[in-house]
Amino acid sequence: MRCFVGFELVDTCLERLRQRIEPFCTFLNEELDWKVRMVLPKNWHMPGLLFQDLNEDERFEVWQEVKRNVGVGVWNDMLFPWTGLALWPTPRRPSMICLDAPAYPEANLWPLASKLTTLPFAKADTTHFAEYRPQITLVRFSGPVSRPYAREWATPTVRKVLPLVPPSAIRFDRVSMFLSDASPKKPIYTREYTAGI
Numbered sequence: 001m002r003c004f005v006g007f008e009l010v011d012t013c014l015e016r017l018r019q020r021i022e023p024f025c026t027f028l029n030e031e032l033d034w035k036v037r038m039v040l041p042k043n044w045h046m047p048g049l050l051f052q053d054l055n056e057d058e059r060f061e062v063w064q065e066v067k068r069n070v071g072v073g074v075w076n077d078m079l080f081p082w083t084g085l086a087l088w089p090t091p092r093r094p095s096m097i098c099l100d101a102p103a104y105p106e107a108n109l110w111p112l113a114s115k116l117t118t119l120p121f122a123k124a125d126t127t128h129f130a131e132y133r134p135q136i137t138l139v140r141f142s143g144p145v146s147r148p149y150a151r152e153w154a155t156p157t158v159r160k161v162l163p164l165v166p167p168s169a170i171r172f173d174r175v176s177m178f179l180s181d182a183s184p185k186k187p188i189y190t191r192e193y194t195a196g197i
Helices: 011-030 056-071 105-109 111-115 126-130 149-153
Strands: 003-009 036-038 045-051 084-088 096-100 135-141 172-181 188-196
Touching: 003 011, 003 056, 011 036, 011 135, 045 056, 045 126, 045 172, 056 111, 056 172, 056 188, 084 135, 084 149, 105 111, 105 126
Parallel strands: none
Antiparallel strands: 003 045, 003 172, 036 135, 045 135, 084 096, 096 135, 172 188
């Protein structure tokens, strides 16, 4: 079962972010004819540990450790230096538009990092975690990427309407374990466990 541990935004932050992203997405669709759709705000999250294949017992074991970390306040008051929206995974062939932050080596100091050499934690995408780069997927592209999005993204037309998202606008108040069923049309995220932080 593909799953991940992710951090979820405070509801008021979700609403403020939606107010910025929704008109931008409409602009891309209607003014530039970009084939994009806004991800539902309830699905906006910052992925942490990613796993490709954990059974139910293994997920429960991982979650117990996540809960323990929540209990000692490991993720209290997370604040990342968000640099704004970016085309992901590469500007030349994007599949999404994400809120982006620089690589965050401090993630390797999170207690979960010390578990990555033991099962079931060793089933995580340890490369992703070693080069941890905070991002929140806000908009997805529909269909094949067949136009010079990177060049258009850099034009004054887009830059002048690009939403500004200051770091203080993004706060997290819960961590969840999601089961993920990604398809080309619509990824489905199911929360298996959730805890407040």
